[in-house]
Amino acid sequence: MRATKYKCIPSGVLADILFRLPVKSLKGFECVCKSWYDLIKDPSFTIQHLHHSKSVNQHCLLQKGIRNSHVSLLCFDEISLLSRHRLNLPSVFSEILGPCNGIYCFIRLNVEFELELIALANVSLREFKVVPDLSISHPHSQSQSVKLCGFGFDRKTNDYKLVLILSYADRATGIEFDCKEVVYSLRSKSWRELDLTFPYAEVTHWLSPFSKISYWPYLLTSDSGTYVNGNSHWLVSDTARWLANDDIGYTIRYFDMADEVFRRISLPKLPEFSSYGDMYVDINALYTDSLSVVVRPKSYIPDKTCEVWIMHDYGDDESWTKLATIGPIEGIARSLKLLGFWQKGEFLFEYDEEQVISYNPNTQKITQKFRICGSLRAYTESLVSIVGDQRDDQNLLFDIVKEGDDPALQQPTSSS
Numbered sequence: 168m169r170a171t172k173y174k175c176i177p178s179g180v181l182a183d184i185l186f187r188l189p190v191k192s193l194k195g196f197e198c199v200c201k202s203w204y205d206l207i208k209d210p211s212f213t214i215q216h217l218h219h220s221k222s223v224n225q226h227c228l229l230q231k232g233i234r235n236s237h238v239s240l241l242c243f244d245e246i247s248l249l250s251r252h253r254l255n256l257p258s259v260f261s262e263i264l265g266p267c268n269g270i271y272c273f274i275r276l277n278v279e280f281e282l283e284l285i286a287l288a289n290v291s292l293r294e295f296k297v298v299p300d301l302s303i304s305h306p307h308s309q310s311q312s313v314k315l316c317g318f319g320f321d322r323k324t325n326d327y328k329l330v331l332i333l334s335y336a337d338r339a340t341g342i343e344f345d346c347k348e349v350v351y352s353l354r355s356k357s358w359r360e361l362d363l364t365f366p367y368a369e370v371t372h373w374l375s376p377f378s379k380i381s382y383w384p385y386l387l388t389s390d391s392g393t394y395v396n397g398n399s400h401w402l403v404s405d406t407a408r409w410l411a412n413d414d415i416g417y418t419i420r421y422f423d424m425a426d427e428v429f430r431r432i433s434l435p436k437l438p439e440f441s442s443y444g445d446m447y448v449d450i451n452a453l454y455t456d457s458l459s460v461v462v463r464p465k466s467y468i469p470d471k472t473c474e475v476w477i478m479h480d481y482g483d484d485e486s487w488t489k490l491a492t493i494g495p496i497e498g499i500a501r502s503l504k505l506l507g508f509w510q511k512g513e514f515l516f517e518y519d520e521e522q523v524i525s526y527n528p529n530t531q532k533i534t535q536k537f538r539i540c541g542s543l544r545a546y547t548e549s550l551v552s553i554v555g556d557q558r559d560d561q562n563l564l565f566d567i568v569k570e571g572d573d574p575a576l577q578q579p580t581s582s583s
Contacts, residue, residue, distance in 0.1 A: 182206060186216040190291040190548045213550040217268055220548040221456070228271075228290070228544035230263050238263070238273075240290065240546065240567060255566045256295065258284055264318040264329075267394050269549020272318040272329055280312040285329065287353070288565075291548040295563045298329065303349055303360055305335040312336070314346065315365075317392035317399025321424040327353040327553070330399065330422045332365060350427060353553065364428040365420065395452040396481045397424050400432070402450050417448055419458075434460060435476045435487035449504060457481070459490075461505040473503055475514075491528050498533070506543050515543070 185193060185207065193216070197204045206212055227241050237259070240252045256273070264272035269291060275284040285298040304311065315332040329351040336343040348361040392399035400421040419432040434448070447463040458478040473493050480486035493503070493514065503516040506523065513534060514526045523543070525535040554562040 178202075178206065182212060182215070186212060186219050190550060193550065194292075207550070217547070217549050217551065220269070228263065228546050230542045230544060239570065251570045252567045253570050254290065255568060256286075256288070257563060257565065258286070260284070260286075262316065263544050264316065264392055264399075265394060266545060266547045266549075267318055267320050267327065267397075268551050269547045270318075270327060270551060270553060271544075272316075274313075274316055276313055279310070280314075281310070282313050282331075282333075285351075287327070287553050289549055289551060289553055290546070290567070292550070292552060293564045293567065294552060294554050295565050296553045297562075298351055299356065299358070301331075301333075301349065301358055303333070303347065303358060305345060305347070310336045310338040315392075315401060317401070317422050319392075319394055319399045319422065319424040320397045322397055323425045324354065326355075328424050328427075330424075330427075361427055366429070366431075392422075393450050393452050393458075395421075395456065395458045398422055399424075400450060400452075400458065402448055419450060432458070432478075432482065433484040435489070437462060437474070447504075451505065451507060459505075460487070463503065473505065475505065493526070493528065496524075496526060496531070496533065507545060517543075 181203075185196065185203075188196075193207050197207050228238060230238055238254045238256060240254060242250045242252070258273075258275060260273040260275045262274040262276065264274065269289055271288050271290065273284075273286045273288060274282070277283055282301060285301075287296045287298065288294060312334050313331055314334040315330075317330045318327070319330075320327055331349050331351075333347045333349060334343050335345045335347070346363065346365075348363055348365060349358050350361055351358050392401055394400075398421045400419055402417060403420050404417055417434055419434060420429050421432060422428075423430055437446075447465060449461045449463075451459050451461070458481065460476045460478075461473055462476070463473045475490045475493065476487050477490050478486055479488055491514075496503075503518050503524075506515040506517050512528065514528065516524050516526055518524070523537040524533045525537075526532070527534050
């Protein structure tokens with residue numbers, strides 16, 4: 168009788184009900200019957216569920232600091248922190264890239280930024296996949312460090328890719344003399360070396376009469392990438408321009424995951440400031456999946472905390488639009504770092520390194536305050552599997568365990 172009732176539900180109506188549910192519930196409903204299993208496993212259902220998950224996101228990932236470098240999932244409702252869950256990952260990681268369709272890339276670097284381990288994870292599916300070791304080396308280098316890393320999605324081939332810029336140096340002197348660009352494909356499960364397309368400033372140094380350094384990369388102000396439109400983006404400063412006239416020139420570089428080349432996006436024109444060197448600039452992607460730029464003056468300005476700009480037409484430098492000018496905020500006498508955009512159009516700001524506030528731009532008031540020890544990442548539930556049916560030593564499942572109270576994390580409090 169129950170099976171008959173299930174068959175009476177039109178497939179479109181059933182899908183409209185199910186895609187609104189969390190991943191944990193859907194994994195249980197796969198066992199109801201074959202038709203439900205086929206529906207939940209359908210790629211179009213996965214996409215529909217992902218779009219809904221992004222629109223109702225009420226979670227964040229918390230990356231702890233160096234002393235307590237585990238990763239936790241924070242679960243919020245509209246007014247309070249409901250619970251905190253620790254991700255029992257097989258290793259400790261220093262960088263988190265993503266989310267990209269709900270998938271994260273975890274990278275472990277040592278103190279000299281040498282690569283030790285890379286893994287992909289879908290937190291909501293509890294899937295963990297170790298990326299094969301990087302076998303690309305340099306014949307004349309004793310040191311290989313990661314200068315830039317990014318993670319994204321190639322829509323043309325339906326493939327997830329990881330890009331790295333590797334810097335090679337003489338370990339005795341610490342002087343860099345070469346760079347390589349490499350990309351990892353989840354589909355092919357392999358690394359490839361690319362032609363150099365990231366713009367390098369040519370600064371010649373001589374290690375000896377027979378050994379010359381010919382490349383230095385741009386100075387990076389953001390090394391872990393911001394995911395927008397399938398691509399990873401970084402804010403960079405032009406080393407050559409700085410050396411030539413002592414003027415800091417910022418721009419956005421992104422890696423085109425489909426064409427596998429680095430491209431450029433100009434920052435918005437800011438008539439209020441004579442130079443970007445007078446400001447702190449952050450980029451993010453947490454407002455309607457658009458590329459966003461936040462500008463903060465380096466010196467305190469009483470009537471202006473920061474400006475938020477968004478790019479309406481991806482790739483069009485003329486489509487930058489100022490979304491909001493934030494400030495002054497009562498009780499906050501310094502510039503703020505924008506972490507993201509919260510529920511009901513509110514902003515999440517970080518100040519004093521461990522303090523986070525939720526700010527309503529309409530009422531110009533702080534609605535909540537948090538204390539954290541680490542960095543926040545957006546969280547998106549996803550049915551996108553990174554391992555499929557393969558289970559081996561490199562493809563693991565991990566647990567998420569609810570944690571008790573932590574003095575480093577306080578419940579949010581309302582602020583009038």
